[in-house]
Amino acid sequence: MERNPMRRQLAIMRKSLFDQGHLDEQFIELEELQDDANPNFVEEVVALYFRDSARLILNMEQALEGKPFDFNKLDGYMHQFKGSSTSIGAKKVKAESTLFREYCRSGNAEGCVRAFQQLKKEYGTLRKKLEAYFQLARQTGPMETASRPK
């Protein structure tokens, strides 16, 4: 357990992200890639993810405005989005994407809309949490080790 209160706080935040299912193993892989050559690697990747995925979210929103839905297009966007979300280990977001795609494939417009709303919610939550996390991390300084959740 970290003695430094800030570090302790950071560790708690991190643990909760895993425990609550927001992040999975992939995030730890990213942490392990971080080194002296790239000391802020994880934060950079996460920032890149949110920047790029925002574009996809926008595309999907637009596609969901048209009627009738172009399910193929929507599925395509979501495929991309899902692939992107796996890159940082965004577990819940990934799950919502899968659900959305299922609705797409079965042509369930209502299901799509609902799933998308849920997805945006999870996406927003994750974003906030990670922003707070990295903000604290920057203040705290580099973590000593990347510890794996139980």
Place this chain on the structure above:
Amino acid sequence: MVFLEAGFSSPRNDAFPAGLRVLVVDDDPTWLKILEKMLKKCSYEVTTCGLARDALNLLRERKDGYDIVISDVNMPDMDGFKLLEHVGLEMDLPVIMMSVDGETSRVMKGVQHGACDYLLKPIRMKELRNIWQHVFRKKIHEVRDIESLEGFENIQLTRSGCDLFDDGHFLGGDDTTSGRKRKDADNRHEDRDLTDPSTKKARVVWTVDLHQKFVKAVNLIGFDKVGPKKILDLMNVPRLTRENVASHLQKYRLYLSRLQKESDIKNSFNGMKLSDPPSKDSTASFGLHKPMNTVPDDVLNGTYSFSVNKSLAQSVDLKGQADRNGITSVPMAEPKGALSKDIPDSHKTKSSQMSFDHSLGSVDSGVSFATFGSTDPSQYSWTEIPEIQFKQEYESFQPENGFNQLPLPEPSMIEKEVKRSRTEVKPLFDEYRSNLVEHLSPADLVGLFPVQGKNQTLKNQAFDPISATKSTMKTKDISQNCLADSEFAQRNLNAAGIGVPLASLSEDLQICWLQGDGYPMNFALQDFECSEYHDPALIAETPFYLYDAPRFDHEHLLDPTEYFAIDQGLFV
């Protein structure tokens, strides 16, 4: 390390697999960043690319600049599988596919297209650490290929279970002599290469030129008769081994089969009635039956006359007619279409070309395309032609048209076709003609009819254009294209952008061009099984027959409207 002891030298480093040069292609910037980092952690040399096009350019610019390519399956500008094929055909590099989608069908597709591995995202470090094995495996195969057996004895020792250097495995029966000769000559050179770390290993890079040679050879031989040894001999490229050719041939086949599928899909989109021509199995469909009645005996013996010339020209023009799937209606038994040069180029053209092939190829019935395999250029061109001619609707063949050849569409259709295709044909024709000059014999009809020994069903629709051809034939524009020279055909085709060595017509092929009325027709028909030709359309316009049989000079005096039929002349 085993490799070092074996004298396995890598130009880039002496601690293989460190320094492995990896090209990563992924449209997702996040993944690209992550993969770059991961690969760097493996001590690999990484280059990233966000677009498939860029990746191909990079690969082409630096032919020997990369050892392995890792690419995502879904990319905006190009299907990952297409990229995979290109890389396999042109550069012969190992390609690993990646995707978040792990569906078996997708994975299978990847493997079918030649991927040496298929990774699921999220990708773990341990998976990337092992990718060097694909590079090594390929190197081993190449080494074996390049007669430098001596230099690799060490490797051989380390691969006890491997029969790589087993002579029996290494050389085929008749490969021994010529293969050995070639090998021995280069052995010294190879050894030097092998031990010199600064020289690039003798990896065979399938440049556009080399590939073209390959395709040419395949077409000359005939796709269905093709074999690595034959191709190798024809290509006459020093230091190219049978194994190089064999693996390239395999990729080529995959590529063609994909194109065929695409053209098949295209065909269906075009609304061409791909369903079997009504006459297909009936007597007349192919028109052979009818014509037979009127065909002189010699003709009936299996000479075909075609008025191919126009079609050739037209086919050349096909490039722009990718949408005409009329031809595609003829499913080709095998994906054929020698895309000699154009492989890296627009797929669309190729597809359309392929579609032609398909349409022609599918002439199952009576038209036996003597030479064809899909790679047969003549076949290619042949298919091309129909496309143009088929331009518009393809009505089922009317057996009644009854010429010796395939039943031709009704005269009215012919007129229509004529009008439609006239302009198109012309320009091509001129271009074609210039190439043909040397081969033209005034009265000769050259019919290039790719005859496939296999059963192919020609769809009638494919032949409507025949009528068009006919009309064109009648005009003086129809120059005779005697494609006796495969290069000639190739030139034409290439000029047309088809890139298909039309000729692969070997001496077996004789192309007769119809000229004016009553063209004497020389048909070189090979394996023409009249009874099987149901689709007159086949004969009608584009049929190019590659025929082994002795020529027949066939004076065929038919009505103008029947010219076409004659031209197409499958006389059975």
